Amino acid sequence: MAYSRNKTRVVNIGGVKIGGNNPIAVQSMAKTITTDVASTVAQIKRLEKINCEIIRVGVPDMAAALCLSKIKKQIRIPLVADIHFQWQLAVEAINQGVDKIRINPGNISKDKLTVVLDRAKARKIAIRIGVNSGSLKSLHQNRRVDKATLMVRALADYIQFFENAGFKDIVLSLKATDVPATIKAYRLASQKFDYPLHLGITEAGVAEAGIIKSSVGIGTMLSEGIGDTVRVSLTSAPEEEVKVAYAILQSLGLRMYYPEIISCPTCSRAQIDIVTLANRVYKRIMNQPQASWKLPLKIAIMGCAVNGPGEAREADFGLAGGRSEGLLFRRGKIIKKIREKEFYPVMEKEIKKWHR
Numbered sequence: 586m587a588y589s590r591n592k593t594r595v596v597n598i599g600g601v602k603i604g605g606n607n608p609i610a611v612q613s614m615a616k617t618i619t620t621d622v623a624s625t626v627a628q629i630k631r632l633e634k635i636n637c638e639i640i641r642v643g644v645p646d647m648a649a650a651l652c653l654s655k656i657k658k659q660i661r662i663p664l665v666a667d668i669h670f671q672w673q674l675a676v677e678a679i680n681q682g683v684d685k686i687r688i689n690p691g692n693i694s695k696d697k698l699t700v701v702l703d704r705a706k707a708r709k710i711a712i713r714i715g716v717n718s719g720s721l722k723s724l725h726q727n728r729r730v731d732k733a734t735l736m737v738r739a740l741a742d743y744i745q746f747f748e749n750a751g752f753k754d755i756v757l758s759l760k761a762t763d764v765p766a767t768i769k770a771y772r773l774a775s776q777k778f779d780y781p782l783h784l785g786i787t788e789a790g791v792a793e794a795g796i797i798k799s800s801v802g803i804g805t806m807l808s809e810g811i812g813d814t815v816r817v818s819l820t821s822a823p824e825e826e827v828k829v830a831y832a833i834l835q836s837l838g839l840r841m842y843y844p845e846i847i848s849c850p851t852c853s854r855a856q857i858d859i860v861t862l863a864n865r866v867y868k869r870i871m872n873q874p875q876a877s878w879k880l881p882l883k884i885a886i887m888g889c890a891v892n893g894p895g896e897a898r899e900a901d902f903g904l905a906g907g908r909s910e911g912l913l914f915r916r917g918k919i920i921k922k923i924r925e926k927e928f929y930p931v932m933e934k935e936i937k938k939w940h941r
């Protein structure tokens with residue numbers, strides 16, 4: 586099933602077009618100290634290898650801002666500067682040649698923004714207006730209106746300001762740590778504005794908890810046609826963020842990243858070790874660079890005759906387990922019967938055939 590995307594304008598971020606019918610872009614944020622240029626570039630290069638398409642770096646002070654051109658020269662993907670509080674850092678980031686800046690309207694005054702907008706317009710770079718519930722003053726002053734509505738009101742106010750200044754290369758985000766408020770805010774924003782929306786659940790948390798929160802929140806919005814770029818915020822390595830973002834997009838059929846593995850949860854009917862085999866195949870696939878796959882590729886690993894033959898038949902290749910043995914299917918046809926100890930070597934051989 587293909588989801589119909591909400592219509593948004595196209596904005597160019599250093600050669601990566603977002604919005605409109607362009608693929609939903611995957612972003613991450615460097616977790617190094619920006620002034621440590623070598624470590625920052627090394628991390629970004631690792632992210633480039635796994636298909637991160639836009640990278641943001643924190644710019645907490647002028648020393649960090651002054652490192653941006655050195656970073657930019659050594660990477661391939663568009664560089665975004667994340668600015669809070671000091672408008673001078675935004676101006677310096679633009680001078681350094683970044684492809685986009687992200688500002689938080691909650692903490693930069695509008696009169697100073699005029700200077701930033703003029704400079705960004707002259708350099709033809711986009712600005713993301715990122716409303717974060719945590720830094721929204723009106724949230725603490727107005728308890729009668731819900732968080733999502735207040736976030737969208739703040740956003741509307743800033744969009745108006747940008748448009749009055751003749752600035753339209755805008756990307757929007759409305760992040761809250763709570764999933765329902767974030768979804769509501771994005772729904773409201775997507776009805777009201779046609780600027781591309783950058784999706785995320787901010788400060789989602791560590792590993793599994795953050796992945797679940799992000800998947801539910803971002804997945805819900807994407808399934809409604811909302812969203813043009815995605816960043817999964819996890820308290821872990823940025824590589825994880827990129828993989829999870831692609832997994833969310835792939836699960837909705839919006840981007841293809843890795844082969845799809847269908848494996849049954851196993852139960853008392855299984856007479857083979859599905860858990861070990863499925864995990865081995867999964868690890869094998871995740872260790873293969875994404876660019877080397879011919880996709881789509883669907884692999885089914887099933888425990889018994891209940892759903893096994895049906896799922897295995899529908900996959901590009903699949904295994905339906907029996908008593909310490911299994912039937913191997915390729916594109917709907919039974920190829921052979923194999924013994925359990927041959928499962929992985931045979932799977933490995935089949936997987937290799939799908940490399941470019």
Ligand code: SF4
Pocket residue numbers: 849850851852853854855887888889890891892893
């Ligand atoms: S396919 Fe068979 S082994 Fe796997 S969960 Fe279903 S019934 Fe159990």
